[in-house]
Amino acid sequence: MMIGVMLGEAWHAMGANRMRTFLTMLGMVIGVGAVILMMAIGQGVQYSVNQSIASMGSNLFLVVSGSTTSGGVRMGGGAAPTLTLSDAEAIAELPNIAAAAPVASGTAQVINGPNNWSTGISGVTPDYLEVANWELADGYWMADSDVRSATRVAVLGNTVAQNLFGDENPVGKTIRIKQSPFIVIGVLAPKGQALDGRDQDDTVLVPVRTAQRQLLGQQFQNAVRHIMVQAVSAEAMPQAERDMNDLLRQRHRIRAGADDDFTVRNMTAMANTAAETAKLMSLLLGAIASISLVVGGVGIMNIMLVSVTERTREIGIRMAIGARKRDILTQFLLEAISISIAGCTIGVALGVGGALLVNHLTQTPIVITFASIALGFAVATAVGVFFGYYPAHQAARLRPIEALRYQ
Amino acid sequence: MQAAPLIRISHLKKQYETDAGPVPVLHDVSLDIQEGEFVAIMGPSGSGKSTFMNILGCLDIPTGGRYELQGHDVGQMDSDELARLRNHVIGFVFQGFNLLPRANLETNVALPLLYARIGKSERLERARNLLTQTGLGKYAESLPNQISGGQQQRVAIARALAGKPRLILADEPTGNLDSHTSQEIMDIFTRLNAEDGITIVLVTHEPDIAQYAKRLVRFVDGHIVHDGGVHEAAA
Ligand SMILES: Nc1ncnc2c1ncn2[C@@H]1O[C@H](COP(=O)(O)OP(=O)(O)OP(=O)(O)O)[C@@H](O)[C@H]1O
Ligand SMILES: [Mg+2]
Numbered sequence: 001m002m003i004g005v006m007l008g009e010a011w012h013a014m015g016a017n018r019m020r021t022f023l024t025m026l027g028m029v030i031g032v033g034a035v036i037l038m039m040a041i042g043q044g045v046q047y048s049v050n051q052s053i054a055s056m057g058s059n060l061f062l063v064v065s066g067s068t069t070s071g072g073v074r075m076g077g078g079a080a081p082t083l084t085l086s087d088a089e090a091i092a093e094l095p096n097i098a099a100a101a102p103v104a105s106g107t108a109q110v111i112n113g114p115n116n117w118s119t120g121i122s123g124v125t126p127d128y129l130e131v132a133n134w135e136l137a138d139g140y141w142m143a144d145s146d147v148r149s150a151t152r153v154a155v156l157g158n159t160v161a162q163n164l165f166g167d168e169n170p171v172g173k174t175i176r177i178k179q180s181p182f183i184v185i186g187v188l189a190p191k192g193q194a195l196d197g198r199d200q201d202d203t204v205l206v207p208v209r210t211a212q213r214q215l216l217g218q219q220f221q222n223a224v225r226h227i228m229v230q231a232v233s234a235e236a237m238p239q240a241e242r243d244m245n246d247l248l249r250q251r252h253r254i255r256a257g258a259d260d261d262f263t264v265r266n267m268t269a270m271a272n273t274a275a276e277t278a279k280l281m282s283l284l285l286g287a288i289a290s291i292s293l294v295v296g297g298v299g300i301m302n303i304m305l306v307s308v309t310e311r312t313r314e315i316g317i318r319m320a321i322g323a324r325k326r327d328i329l330t331q332f333l334l335e336a337i338s339i340s341i342a343g344c345t346i347g348v349a350l351g352v353g354g355a356l357l358v359n360h361l362t363q364t365p366i367v368i369t370f371a372s373i374a375l376g377f378a379v380a381t382a383v384g385v386f387f388g389y390y391p392a393h394q395a396a397r398l399r400p401i402e403a404l405r406y407q
Numbered sequence: 408m409q410a411a412p413l414i415r416i417s418h419l420k421k422q423y424e425t426d427a428g429p430v431p432v433l434h435d436v437s438l439d440i441q442e443g444e445f446v447a448i449m450g451p452s453g454s455g456k457s458t459f460m461n462i463l464g465c466l467d468i469p470t471g472g473r474y475e476l477q478g479h480d481v482g483q484m485d486s487d488e489l490a491r492l493r494n495h496v497i498g499f500v501f502q503g504f505n506l507l508p509r510a511n512l513e514t515n516v517a518l519p520l521l522y523a524r525i526g527k528s529e530r531l532e533r534a535r536n537l538l539t540q541t542g543l544g545k546y547a548e549s550l551p552n553q554i555s556g557g558q559q560q561r562v563a564i565a566r567a568l569a570g571k572p573r574l575i576l577a578d579e580p581t582g583n584l585d586s587h588t589s590q591e592i593m594d595i596f597t598r599l600n601a602e603d604g605i606t607i608v609l610v611t612h613e614p615d616i617a618q619y620a621k622r623l624v625r626f627v628d629g630h631i632v633h634d635g636g637v638h639e640a641a642a
Contacts, residue, residue: 320464321494321518321522321566322491324491324522325490400465400467404501
């Protein structure tokens with residue numbers, strides 16, 4: 001009963017000085033809004049990074065042609081085609097290696113009747129499906145015999161299937177790639193974005209020899225763009241990397257002291273770094289936003305102190321007619337908490353709205369969790385109690401006559 | 408044997424601590440006030456009347472001596488018990504009215520009842536009744552600054568009466584009012600004393616006002632120099 005009345009009084013006091021209440025709340029609104037927005041963005045980034053990593057396959061190396069530095073001239077990864085199918089076969093024989101999947105890739109126009117779509121074509125071997133962590137949504141995966149005889153079969157990524165066939169089932173249909181007919185034997189389950197933001201589903205997979213001979217017009221018949229290599233375990237990765245380096249230097253007849261003509265990238269380590277970075281960024285954003293929340297709290301304390309001073313006579317009057325210390329304390333605390341919670345509610349609304357707007361404008365993924373909203377409210381209430389307590393205590397401590405005499 | 412007095416003051420002392428050292432204001436004041444009395448306190452400015460009233464009203468604490476209210480030693484009470492006394496036993500009326508400027512009259516009058524933990528509907532009903540009795544029923548929703556000083560003092564009296572006190576302490580209640588309005592206020596006090604048996608102690612500078620009381624106490628320099636009938640000492 002008492003609390004209800006006190007709340008009413010708190011509203012009254014807030015309404016009595018709207019501008020001041022508004023300015024105090026503004027600190028809270030900005031603080032909580034910033035926390036919600038920053039957490040939504042931070043967690044969104046973390047979510048999409050983790051999502052990409054989960055889609056990537058584990059214990060993974062990417063071996064690309066070309067060295068990062070070659071005789072002082074930087075060459076783009078995969079620029080000079082030095083890796084071959086037999087390199088991949090040799091890597092697969094190494095003890096710590098589970099599988100090696102060579103990829104020969106290029107782009108081409110893919111046509112189904114009136115629909116055509118420009119996409120990445122990857123020539124792969126049967127191991128690729130597992131190494132690259134793909135799943136089939138429909139149809140079959142290619143077999144060793146498809147690679148050996150360079151058959152014209154294709155497995156479509158989800159984006160390509162959508163663009164060429166819409167709702168129709170592509171399996172068993174014939175498409176044309178660079179004038180040649182290919183039979184669609186399967187469709188991949190969608191994966192979404194890669195770490196670099198590329199659409200992983202915008203791809204067509206064909207047997208590697210078919211790609212080399214009929215689609216890519218390679219200078220060297222056996223060349224592949226890169227090799228995806230899966231180690232048997234995370235622990236085996238350092239040894240596997242050394243073995244691979246030795247093997248490839250030997251196979252490519254690179255003399256001691258000369259630069260590599262290939263680069264081995266530890267994708268798992270890169271992914272972990274990306275995940276760490278995303279987490280750190282998320283934390284940083286949260287920390288920065290929390291500071292504004294604290295600043296908002298200090299604003300509340302400031303206003304409450306002014307309010308207590310301004311209303312010292314009122315406190316005296318209330319005490320003179322029977323208010324106990326506790327009543328005064330409750331009144332001012334409730335006022336502080338009301339301001340923080342009202343500010344917090346507006347802040348949450350603005351934060352969520354802002355996050356949705358950011359998502360709408362930039363396509364950045366956002367994650368708004370109940371936890372971040374609950375956290376915002378909890379912090380706001382705590383800030384209200386914490387920063388409201390001191391002035392409230394100051395007010396309740398006064399002797400009635402001191403408060404009444406206050407000018 | 409007489410019943411215990413409502414107020415028993417013995418050897419009361421009060422000094423204020425200031426930057427320039429202690430300022431003694433009340434020296435060894437002793438006084439009994441019985442239930443149902445109507446006492447006027449007079450004396451020159453600075454003689455310690457307000458200081459004395461504030462101690463009677465449990466708004467301030469003495470530096471020495473003993474104050475018993477309804478037979479209980481006020482010096483032994485904690486702040487919650489003092490708050491309860493101010494709420495239930497004492498009604499204080501100030502020279503400057505001391506209404507809450509942002510609350511309407513009804514809310515002002517009902518405020519003591521809030522601290523007495525009385526339910527909303529009863530609170531408002533009692534506040535309205537009190538306002539009606541003091542002739543201000545139709546101003547229940549007005550703010551204090553929308554009515555005259557005399558009317559504000561009536562609201563303050565209504566508020567003092569809300570907790571059904573046995574004792575009303577009024578420090579120069581008519582000090583800010585013209586003589587006609589002062590008479591109206593004094594009529595209210597007289598009626599409360601005569602009809603409801605409420606004990607009244609009031610401070611005034613005006614002999615006319617003191618005439619309403621039945622007993623006069625005169626302070627000079629923190630001492631009581633007269634205690635007796637109103638007629639012999641007035642003037
Ligand atoms: N808070 C205080 N601190 C220091 N001295 C005070 C304080 N309050 C009052 N005094 C001093 O105590 C003395 C008595 O003051 P008090 O207000 O009791 O007088 P009073 O009889 O009510 O006077 P008046 O008729 O003018 O209202 C005065 O000399 C005053 O200066
Ligand atoms: Mg005085």
